[in-house]
Amino acid sequence: MTLYDSAKKTKREFIPQVEGKVSLYVCGPTVYDDAHLGHAKSALVFDLLSRVLSANGYEVTYARNITDIDDKIINKAVEQNKTIKEITDFYTDAYHKEMALLGVKRPDIEPKATESLDAMYALIQKLLDNKHAYKTDDGDVYFDTSSDSDYLTLSKRVQDESEKLQRVESSSHKKNPADFALWKSVKDDSITFDSPFGKGRPGWHLECSAMIEKHLSKPEAKFAVDIHGGGADLLFPHHENEAAQTRCGTNHALAAYWMHNGFVNIDGQKMSKSLGNSFFLKDALKIYDGEVLRFYLLSTHYRSNFNFNEEDLATAKKRLDKIYRLKKRLFDMTHEDEKTDFQEELLAALNDDLNISASLALIDEMITRANETLDTPGKHKELKRETLSNLAYIKKLLGFGVKNPYEHFQFGVDEEIKEEIKALIQKRDEAKKVKDFAASDALRDEILAYGVNLMDTPHGSFWEKI
RNA sequence: GGUGCCAUCGCCAAGUGGUAAGGCCGCAGCCUGCAAAGCUGCUAUCCCCAGUUCAAAUCUGGGUGGCACCUCCA
Known part of the structure; x- marks a missing residue:
């Protein structure tokens, strides 16, 4: 099969590292809120990919993470006076239920950040040992982007001088404005994790690299995973940074193939939290059958931007x-x-x-x-x-x-309504038997008023919700 | 400003050198008591200009028009 590799910006033959086996890692949700249509699109695209890989006879190991450590989660927990576990369990559970309604299979591995802290600490330590990371005076650990000559080769970005200058002023502790946090030290009493680097929280990009090392990669392999996927917006900085961490902290590159799915827009508008036009999956599922949403969201090529209407x-x-x-x-x-x-x-x-x-x-x-x-x-x-x-x-x-x-064909119709329709069909059958077509047609109008189609067949009359 | 993507029938959408898939909608017909469903037939030369080629929607150059990322985001 051929896949479009967004790192090489070309379609190329897919060849796994180990014959007959494929490892696939996809960036999953940060569980601090309900999933929206974009989460659904991403999950559906990679669900399809894993099915197609399996159909080709590959033994697929599919991992999709749950990000359950994040500032937004912590803020919500503090706001609602709950533990982060209470928050993340709630949204993880909702995510699973909604994905199941879309027919998305559970990945083989669903690692959580909270269960992968050891792997994160190990990776940070390795990067510090390799001089690819440094500690600042206030206890943060940053990745040193200047130490990685391949930095920005994934997203093909060019560092902008004016951008550099602007950011230097705002974060004076960093050596380089492009450097990103591996560990953020937290001094106050808010929710923190104890690490060899002090109290704080892991950086956003770290967990994926760490989880891939822990669950999917073989030390001797050239690439940690065969395919790494996620939303198009993750290419930079998230995947760029992940790739840098893995490249510098392990013996291999992160992924042999990079795949990014396009965005979901709503009526031509970008869907985003800040615009307040997020279409939550749970709301869509109240109105539409999950399988219809699955079909619709998958009906356009995965790399195109999708305009939901x-x-x-x-x-x-x-x-x-x-x-x-x-x-x-x-x-x-x-x-x-x-x-x-x-x-x-x-x-x-x-x-x-x-x-x-x-x-x-x-x-x-x-x-x-x-x-x-x-x-x-x-x-x-x-x-x-x-x-x-x-x-x-x-x-x-x-x-x-x-x-x-x-x-x-009867999705979303109450049992009561179904009974009423059934009774009307029976009455109409009787009218048809005695060729009273006026009565029969009047009854059909009554049935159609329920928002259904009626079809007469040799085996009887059936109805379908429109 | 930087980087990149896209522009195909009323709508959605494939097709990356050899003479335009498919779906929705519409029209006509078959079927039907009439319908619905199903089936049959009909409907585009691919944003504009120039170039390369025997041959271009498909390659090159230039326009025009959309969009994304560059900051948390699938």
């Missing part, structure tokens, strides 16, 4: 509906998984840097071909078998079509 979401649902309608036509049939050309083509499309558009086009064409044949008289045993295999493959590889089709 309800109109496109509705279009995405219609496209997902097509999978479910075909599923419905084959409902209750069993099958043995078998390989088909379609499956091969689908995987080939995804192997091209996760070309989701080509994949969805293949799926739509497969659906149309199947419907076309099913519309003609005959039993079509072979086609049905193949189609069921194809649908199962789509479910496994992309996570689309995971539910019972009747559930899918």
Whole structure:
């Protein structure tokens, strides 16, 4: 397969360090608030990547961290008079529940910063020993960017002189304005951690490097992980700094391939905390089925910026509906998984840097071909078998079509309403039996008023939520 | 200001040298008591200009217009 490597800014053949095995590390959430659509996008993109890697026969070790040490967490804990664990457990739990609704599989490893402090201390010490880090008078430990000749090679940034000057004034303890904190000393009574460097908190960038060393890397490997992923905004400074720490504090570079997913905008506007237009996942999930959101957020290439709006979401649902309608036509049939050309083509499309558009086009064409044949008289045993295999493959590889089709089409409808619709359909069936079409059509209008579609089939009348 | 990305049908969106995938919407038809669903058919020469080439949406140069990062952020 080929992947776009954002460090080399080109698409290239993916070759893991150890044949048949892939290590994947993705920057996960800082659990101080509810997850928004951007978190969902990132989790979905790398969920898809891990599925595609597995489908190619790789044994994947997927790690996504939980950042549970952070100033924002600490501030919130102080504000609400809670422990940081109370705060982080709450949002971690919410994150897991919401991701599950999106069909995002749990990574193999989910390291937490609080459980990786030893690895962080070890890395800081190594960097101090190597003279890649230094202590300041007030007890902070900084990474010395001037000691790393490869610094900024990942993000391809050029240090700006005027920028340098501005920042020198604001942080006089640093040798170089680009230097970043590995350990921040804290003198007051707020929440701190005891380290060999005194009381304080680890720097933001440190945990990823430390966790990767602890959980994924082999000392003799050239790269700590095969693939490192995260949101596009993390390229600088977060990933640049991570890469520097690992390069200077260990015997290897951080990642062989870097992957960054594009941003989610809302109605053309950047979504951000400061603009106050964050679309929280929990709110979206109240209105939309998690699988519809999954389909929608994955329907555009992972590197593009994504413009979230309800109109496109509705279009995405219609496209997902097509999978479910075909599923419905084959409902209750069993099958043995078998390989088909379609499956091969689908995987080939995804192997091209996760070309989701080509994949969805293949799926739509497969659906149309199947419907076309099913519309003609005959039993079509072979086609049905193949189609069921194809649908199962789509479910496994992309996570689309995971539910019972009747559930899918009745998302968000109360049991009470369902009963009312059922009663109206029964009345209408009776009217139809005696060919009282005026009454039948009037009843249909009543049913449609519930915001559903009604469809008459040889097996009875069915409804779908629009 | 620095760095980088993008510009394809009404909308969403693939395609990186050989003559424009797919979805939504729309129109016509088949099917249907009528619908819905499904199926069939129809709908773009790729922001502008110049260049390279037998051949360019796809390469080069110049415009124009969007956007992102450079500060915590997926």
